[in-house]
Amino acid sequence: MNYWLMKSEPDVFSYADLVKKGKAEWDGVRNHAAQLHMKAMRKGDLAFFYHSNIGVEAVGIMEIVEEATPDSTDETGKWIAVHVAPHKKLDRPVTLKTMKADPALADMVMLRQSRLSVAPLTPQQFEHIVALSKA
């Protein structure tokens, strides 16, 4: 089982929108590094839903329910998407500020490369952020 963090601007698509829909295609990713991570995703993997620009925080956990399929918003046939479903809303959001200030998360790929919209997490990092959401 692998763990991930995926970014979306909440005024475009928020965690609440995903809960409303029940299942959604995570499309529009046009970055090769992010695409590689999405290709590595397996059914049952868990990912934080992170709100970029507005909120700037992880707000919920989602589950990968369908592995790489062609991105329906892409006409070139080059890009893939995955399908996700809500898993659990965090008791309280974990802000970027909190993550940056935490030594246990210093090696997080997302912190080191802030523009990467899909980033992997170690199981330890994942559990740590879950714990922070309950603190």
Next chain:
DNA sequence: GCCAACGTTGGC
């Protein structure tokens, strides 16, 4: 194949 110019993302 190098590199400058330019566009986009995302935090502040």
Next chain:
DNA sequence: GCCAACGTTGGC
């Protein structure tokens, strides 16, 4: 609104 990071484009 600004700026840093970084990806892409295009001239040479």
